[in-house]
Amino acid sequence: MDMPLAPLLEFCDVTKQFVDKTAISKLSIQLYPGMVVGLLGQNGAGKSTLMRCALGIIEPSSGEITTLGEPVHQLSSEAKTQIGYVPQQPFGYEGFTVSRALALHSSFYPNWDSELEADWLLRFDLDEDQQVQRMSVGQRQSLALMMAMAYKPKLLILDEPVASLDPIARRKFMSDLFDLAIESGSAVLFSSHITSDLERVASHLALMRKGELVLFKEMDSVREEVKLLTLAEGDSIADEVRVLNKQGNKVLVDNYSAARCPNMQAESLNLEQLFVALHRSETPQ
Template sequence: MNRHTHATIEVEGLTKNFGPKEVLAGLDLELAPGTVLGLLGANGSGKTTLIKCLLGLMKPTSGSVAVLGDDAWNLSAATKSRIGYVPQEVATYPWMRVRHVIDYTAAFYPNWNHEFVADLVRRWHLPLEDRSGTLSVGQLQTLGIVLALGHEPELLVLDEPVASLDPSARRQFLRTLIDIVEDPGRTVLFSTHITSDLERVANQIALLRTGRIEFCGELDTLKERVKRIRILARHDLPNTFAIGGALSCTMEGRVATATVVDYSPDMLDELRERWEADISASDLNLEEIFVELHESRSPRAMAAASSEGSY
């Protein structure tokens, strides 16, 4: 496969309005080849709108979007053949049998991997002779995943791909995805609310809020910078007790618990000396970090989280 040296995705100043409502507000994003990016955001934050603008399914109001070197709104046939996409709701031809849907899709791709697809169909128990219109929601989602993977795309875009899958099917999909992302030239953008899935496959995380990317960087770096601190002081802490840069803080008597976004070992030493306290720090999982960052109203907190490992 011919690999290109430019960024797989380049977005600058992207805005998208629906009437007076601004859904994307001057968004910037860049993905290097080989990146596996987990896109996180609350409902209504603009994730699906961003994905549709990236794929040329929706025209931006302003700004620029380039995918694999092409303007997203004018993707060439050659560029489209290098992209795989699984939407939230898979649409197909309800009168066609699953076998025929796969064959019809394969006809558009000269590099279709028939052996790989046959293996996926077997492992995921897709009923080849059933009409696609009779499939369950989960089976239809599975079919959409197969259709997106069959040509082994250079860029794979997944918009809530496992929302309708049962736990067994979801686990099988993640195993396949882990194998796929081992290719250093393949780029994946994975939007999902299931943060544990992102922790398994993503090496970068982007947090989308109110139409902007407010954090984008390495998952490991994010976990190193956001920690939960527990403080046990010798005496009751004052009502004015606070930790600069904390996303949240609760206090009761001699005990305080805070989530900080610019953690460093020096911070513990400083707090230990200042409050004559026993201090401990613990890790947070991605879901806990997402909730803390998303609910924080502090631009400083977001800037601190993004200060290392960002694009």
């Protein structure tokens, strides 16, 4: 990747405290053009809070958030037209037909991509005369995604975007996502529990646990550097290796390399296994 100029989204030591719970804790992250960041974490780990803070929908308790180069609580209207967001439960436009909803929506955005619109209508078999509220959940989700992508936002934030899409629709969506990230130099942040999709689509993985960002790195580096070690008697872990979780003699580590962990049994993990290993708790004695 070329060295990017400025981050499109930057969190600096951000904490969000709700009355009874810390939703995100001292979180720092930077998203640059071209990044497709997959956000993974248990329900309640703070993913949606992070996204809503990035959009300025909720205000952090402490720390700085910069979105498209501007402080998030005073975004200019120009910056706002360059942000796309699809929440878990879209969405307005009830009482509209698809074509009227699209006509109104596109009128807000000068960069509207009519080709993408036509392509998605065709591919997802959306009927332009249908009432939005009569569409299936999956159809509504594809319409919401199309509405967010067709104006080529610089920053696209998607909360569980693909859960209701069928596999073919998901593939189409992913390839359009790449176009957006690479050709338009946008950054995408999306959460999903479908780890196999995340493994394909994400350039980077952001892993949250209980409000903390425990891992943020390139997907292929995750595959190379995050391992499950089985410690033998007398084995000790080098300082450079970061322990993410430990259960008995099984230790989940980041920054693994064979040189740092000589003669240790190290297991490669796919994302689902990694997720499970991260959340496994010490069994009570």
